[in-house]
Amino acid sequence: MEKVLSYIESNKEQYLSELTELLSIPSVSSLKEHQGDMQRCAQWIADHMEHIGMHNVKIFPTEGHPVVYSEWLEAPGKPTVLLYGHYDVQPVDPLNLWTSPPFQATVRGENLYARGASDDKGQVFIHLKSVEAMMKNEGALPVNLKMIIEGEEEIGSDHLDAFVEEHKELLKADLVLISDSSMYEKDVPSICYGLRGLAYMEIELTGPNRDLHSGSFGGSIHNPVQALAEMIASLHDKNGRVTIPGFYKDVRTLTKKERAAYKKLPFSDKKYAKDLGVRELYGEKGFTTLERLWARPTLECNGIWGGYIGEGAKTVLPAKAYAKISMRLVPDQQSAKIAKLFEKHIKKIAPKTVTINVRTLHGGEPAITPIDSPGVEAAVSALEKGFGKKPLYQREGGSIPIVVQFKKILGIDTVLLGFGLPDENAHSPDEFLNLNNFYGGIRTSAHFFNELPKFWKRPSKKR
Amino acid sequence: MEKVLSYIESNKEQYLSELTELLSIPSVSSLKEHQGDMQRCAQWIADHMEHIGMHNVKIFPTEGHPVVYSEWLEAPGKPTVLLYGHYDVQPVDPLNLWTSPPFQATVRGENLYARGASDDKGQVFIHLKSVEAMMKNEGALPVNLKMIIEGEEEIGSDHLDAFVEEHKELLKADLVLISDSSMYEKDVPSICYGLRGLAYMEIELTGPNRDLHSGSFGGSIHNPVQALAEMIASLHDKNGRVTIPGFYKDVRTLTKKERAAYKKLPFSDKKYAKDLGVRELYGEKGFTTLERLWARPTLECNGIWGGYIGEGAKTVLPAKAYAKISMRLVPDQQSAKIAKLFEKHIKKIAPKTVTINVRTLHGGEPAITPIDSPGVEAAVSALEKGFGKKPLYQREGGSIPIVVQFKKILGIDTVLLGFGLPDENAHSPDEFLNLNNFYGGIRTSAHFFNELPKFWKRPSKKR
Numbered sequence: 001m002e003k004v005l006s007y008i009e010s011n012k013e014q015y016l017s018e019l020t021e022l023l024s025i026p027s028v029s030s031l032k033e034h035q036g037d038m039q040r041c042a043q044w045i046a047d048h049m050e051h052i053g054m055h056n057v058k059i060f061p062t063e064g065h066p067v068v069y070s071e072w073l074e075a076p077g078k079p080t081v082l083l084y085g086h087y088d089v090q091p092v093d094p095l096n097l098w099t100s101p102p103f104q105a106t107v108r109g110e111n112l113y114a115r116g117a118s119d120d121k122g123q124v125f126i127h128l129k130s131v132e133a134m135m136k137n138e139g140a141l142p143v144n145l146k147m148i149i150e151g152e153e154e155i156g157s158d159h160l161d162a163f164v165e166e167h168k169e170l171l172k173a174d175l176v177l178i179s180d181s182s183m184y185e186k187d188v189p190s191i192c193y194g195l196r197g198l199a200y201m202e203i204e205l206t207g208p209n210r211d212l213h214s215g216s217f218g219g220s221i222h223n224p225v226q227a228l229a230e231m232i233a234s235l236h237d238k239n240g241r242v243t244i245p246g247f248y249k250d251v252r253t254l255t256k257k258e259r260a261a262y263k264k265l266p267f268s269d270k271k272y273a274k275d276l277g278v279r280e281l282y283g284e285k286g287f288t289t290l291e292r293l294w295a296r297p298t299l300e301c302n303g304i305w306g307g308y309i310g311e312g313a314k315t316v317l318p319a320k321a322y323a324k325i326s327m328r329l330v331p332d333q334q335s336a337k338i339a340k341l342f343e344k345h346i347k348k349i350a351p352k353t354v355t356i357n358v359r360t361l362h363g364g365e366p367a368i369t370p371i372d373s374p375g376v377e378a379a380v381s382a383l384e385k386g387f388g389k390k391p392l393y394q395r396e397g398g399s400i401p402i403v404v405q406f407k408k409i410l411g412i413d414t415v416l417l418g419f420g421l422p423d424e425n426a427h428s429p430d431e432f433l434n435l436n437n438f439y440g441g442i443r444t445s446a447h448f449f450n451e452l453p454k455f456w457k458r459p460s461k462k463r
Numbered sequence: 464m465e466k467v468l469s470y471i472e473s474n475k476e477q478y479l480s481e482l483t484e485l486l487s488i489p490s491v492s493s494l495k496e497h498q499g500d501m502q503r504c505a506q507w508i509a510d511h512m513e514h515i516g517m518h519n520v521k522i523f524p525t526e527g528h529p530v531v532y533s534e535w536l537e538a539p540g541k542p543t544v545l546l547y548g549h550y551d552v553q554p555v556d557p558l559n560l561w562t563s564p565p566f567q568a569t570v571r572g573e574n575l576y577a578r579g580a581s582d583d584k585g586q587v588f589i590h591l592k593s594v595e596a597m598m599k600n601e602g603a604l605p606v607n608l609k610m611i612i613e614g615e616e617e618i619g620s621d622h623l624d625a626f627v628e629e630h631k632e633l634l635k636a637d638l639v640l641i642s643d644s645s646m647y648e649k650d651v652p653s654i655c656y657g658l659r660g661l662a663y664m665e666i667e668l669t670g671p672n673r674d675l676h677s678g679s680f681g682g683s684i685h686n687p688v689q690a691l692a693e694m695i696a697s698l699h700d701k702n703g704r705v706t707i708p709g710f711y712k713d714v715r716t717l718t719k720k721e722r723a724a725y726k727k728l729p730f731s732d733k734k735y736a737k738d739l740g741v742r743e744l745y746g747e748k749g750f751t752t753l754e755r756l757w758a759r760p761t762l763e764c765n766g767i768w769g770g771y772i773g774e775g776a777k778t779v780l781p782a783k784a785y786a787k788i789s790m791r792l793v794p795d796q797q798s799a800k801i802a803k804l805f806e807k808h809i810k811k812i813a814p815k816t817v818t819i820n821v822r823t824l825h826g827g828e829p830a831i832t833p834i835d836s837p838g839v840e841a842a843v844s845a846l847e848k849g850f851g852k853k854p855l856y857q858r859e860g861g862s863i864p865i866v867v868q869f870k871k872i873l874g875i876d877t878v879l880l881g882f883g884l885p886d887e888n889a890h891s892p893d894e895f896l897n898l899n900n901f902y903g904g905i906r907t908s909a910h911f912f913n914e915l916p917k918f919w920k921r922p923s924k925k926r
Contacts, residue, residue: 196678198678198778200776200778207741208739208740208741209739209740209741210739210740212739213860213861214761214763214765214789214791215659215661215791215859215860215861215862216756216859216860216861217739217756217860218756218761218763218791218860219746219747219752219755219756219759219761219791219860220735220744220745220746220752220755220756221739221741221744221745221746222741222743222744222745223763223764225695225764225766225767225786226695226696226698226699226763226764228692228767229691229692229693229695229696229764229767230692230695230696232688232689232692232693232696233689233692233693233695233696233697234696235689236689272683276671276672276673276675276680276684277671277672277673278670278671278672278684278685278816278817279815279816279818280685280814280815280816281683281684281685281816282683282684282685282814282816283682283683283684284682289682289683292682292683293679293680293681293682293683296682298677298681298682300677300681300686300689300780301686301688301689301692301769301770301781302677302770302771302776302777302778302779302780302781303688303769303770303771303772303777303779303781304688304691304692304767304768304769304770304772304784305767305768305769305772306764306766306767306768307764307765307766307767307787308765308766308787309766309767309768309785309787312824312825313663313765313787313789313824313825314765314766314787315661315663315765315789315861316765316766317763317765318764318765318766321767322772323688324770324771324772324776324777326677326776326778328677328678328681328682351743351745352742352743353741353742353743353744353745354741355742361775361776362775362776396678396679397676397678397679397680397681397682398676398678398679398778399678
């Protein structure tokens with residue numbers, strides 16, 4: 001690894017200039033006028049894969065933008081990593097808020113500013129460079145490696161599931177590696193090992209068969225807005241726990257190790273509340289804020305409406321009231337099961353004064369890659385070596401659908417090795433990649449490939 | 464009265480043809496193209512007042528449509544009645560749903576169909592005809608009478624308050640008589656002696672300082688939609704009573720006589736629920752449905768909104784949630800006082816996790832004309848004589864602002880003598896006036912003027 005690391009050290013300028021070239025291609029997947037740039041960018045990546053020594057490089061057309069594939073499978077007996085990333089970027093509007101042109105990567109201070117610098121071209125490029133460094137200096141990789149870099153992540157990855165499904169055999173691997181997220185904060189390398197799932201419901205309450213005059217009818221009819229409020233209010237108890245029977249049944253208990261790990265993360269309830277502009281936080285009693293955000297399920301009203309919502313006063317006793325309610329799920333809750341529990345409960349608590357209609361709008365499974373799994377342990381070791389600092393463990397409260405899909409279609413877990421920063425302006429003007437993270441990322445990537453086989457040998461612990 | 468009644472009987476055809484003429488003028492106050500018709504209609508009414516023997520007939524211009532005034536004050540020592548009505552009508556759209564042309568009054572069965580037949584030209588005309596019958600046959604009225612017939616009721620009576628305020632002296636009277644409402648139902652003459660008031664509020668809850676991702680932040684923040692639901696849910700107790708401290712303090716207790724009177728009205732909870740399409744009614748325990756509608760205050764959510772309310776799923780934890788909440792008030796609650804109680808309470812129950820903003824959007828006082836007051840007693844006697852049937856007592860759950868304004872500006876109560884029917888299609892195609900009610904109304908009007916002085920002599924009971 002010494003040669004590899006010194007190669008990386010001495011090629012920093014070269015790496016930066018290559019990345020600048022990649023970032024100059026305006027691969028905005030959502031805009032028709034960039035159709036040609038999408039092709040050009042896919043080709044650039046493919047050419048670069050050839051250049052660093054990957055085999056079987058292919059640009060697969062899809063019904064949308066193409067997927068770039070390559071592999072290097074010369075490490076028999078070693079684990080196979082499937083690297084996933086995307087070469088498409090978000091639009092750049094409002095252009096006038098950019099300090100430097102979005103497709104003309106510019107170093108200011110310790111950051112490289114450009115659209116896609118962090119999300120996700122820069123992070124994809126990190127792995128290309130570690131592969132190059134290993135190939136150039138050792139002539140081989142310590143693992144088998146497959147790469148798929150898609151062009152539709154920013155527009156919903158609409159054709160990826162079908163692609164993965166169709167190329168199941170080609171994509172067969174032992175774990176997925178994704179660098180498309182952030183470290184916990186600057187100088188705090190972290191490993192994200194869990195994501196929450198989702199069950200998103202919509203309910204429609206019907207009271208009277210028409211909108212009524214609230215004067216002429218008020219006092220005789222259960223207002224469906226009131227009924228809805230009463231039902232929603234009852235969905236949490238005074239300890240902030242969701243009251244749906246069976247809701248917590250499949251929730252995996254936080255281990256002592258996890259709780260201890262979260263406590264090590266720099267986090268202040270006070271600062272967090274101040275940043276969000278609230279006087280007090282809220283949530284399930286008995287858990288810290290980070291535990292509630294990452295490892296506990298929640299129920300949120302994403303929307304509510306009913307009656308008159310324009311300017312001024314209208315004396316209506318409305319016929320209908322609606323709410324969108326979603327639940328964030330954690331392992332081992334299952335989206336469909338929770339949706340059913342919700343539906344059963346909400347119908348049960350609906351008073352006889354109204355009728356209720358419930359729909360499931362969307363669902364997604366939670367995901368976890370155990371912190372004592374070989375992939376995570378290799379990542380932890382690699383981050384420590386790459387950044388000179390023991391990384392911390394974190395989860396993410398949101399969902400990354402592709403992680404769930406890889407688990408579902410290919411049956412494998414994902415390691416999320418994020419080299420971005422929380423304030424990096426992904427999707428906004430002045431997106432940047434911190435250069436320490438860029439170079440530290442390349443070192444970490446090399447270490448990850450190097451460490452993985454060591455951990456892989458260890459018998460996996462039974463959960 | 465015998466001569467008066469036989470005159471009415473023998474002039475039915477004539478009355479109908481005159482009313483048909485009045486109804487042929489398309490006095491749609493809201494439409495600019497009918498500006499000339501408004502003038503024409505005011506003039507028609509003024510001419511007719513002259514014709515029946517009213518004095519001092521005047522068309523007062525306002526900033527909107529004119530008010531027609533007249534008086535007959537030759538009954539010294541007798542009470543003075545101020546008759547209020549309106550000659551403007553609602554638009555006729557959708558025209559294709561009318562069975563006969565809206566401004567070509569047509570008799571079908573026992574009804575006269577035309578725009579304004581019941582609301583309110585027909586009901587105004589009822590009183591003109593009783594005055595005519597008395598003048599022609601007795602040369603005088605048994606009371607002093609003033610009339611104001613306005614042209615802006617259907618567009619909010621915007622200039623009436625100013626008119627009444629400006630002509631306070633001219634309009635001085637002992638009671639107001641209004642026929643612009645309905646009987647309880649066909650063949651059930653009734654007297655409406657009370658209206659509810661209103662305090663209409665809007666609340667805005669703010670949680671975090673921006674919309675948040677419900678995955679990344681859910682579990683740490685009190686969702687303002689949830690907080691709002693919790694607050695709204697707490698505004699009624701399990702007996703359907705409003706929980707705002709002091710809310711019921713000024714509510715006038717229903718008298719035994721009133722409760723007995725409401726029991727006499729044909730009313731079926733089952734039929735009412737079926738008509739409205741609900742399986743169960745709702746309201747304050749300990750009161751019948753009619754009592755709750757007419758004599759008990761209520762609190763209704765007229766509107767609620769917050770978060771994502773479009774199609775499909777958006778995983779937002781919203782920054783804001785809003786509700787429009789109004790309270791219907793009964794004597795002797797006061798709108799401003801109740802608004803204050805509401806504001807104080809809602810701020811008190813708002814959790815520390817959110818900030819709250821409360822606005823009063825609208826207010827109006829409740830009104831009651833005691834059922835043992837001379838005006839109501841005269842009306843009851845007149846209805847019995849006019850329709851051959853003892854009338855029943857009712858109130859109305861809504862508000863008629865002009866009643867409150869007359870009380871406020873002139874200091875007098877109103878007698879609501881409605882000759883319409885609940886299903887008369889006021890404001891809709893095929894509006895009609897039942898002809899039995901038309902002729903019974905004329906008889907009742909004559910009896911009312913005749914009876915009033917008798918009851919007026921009685922010392923008024925102290926409440």
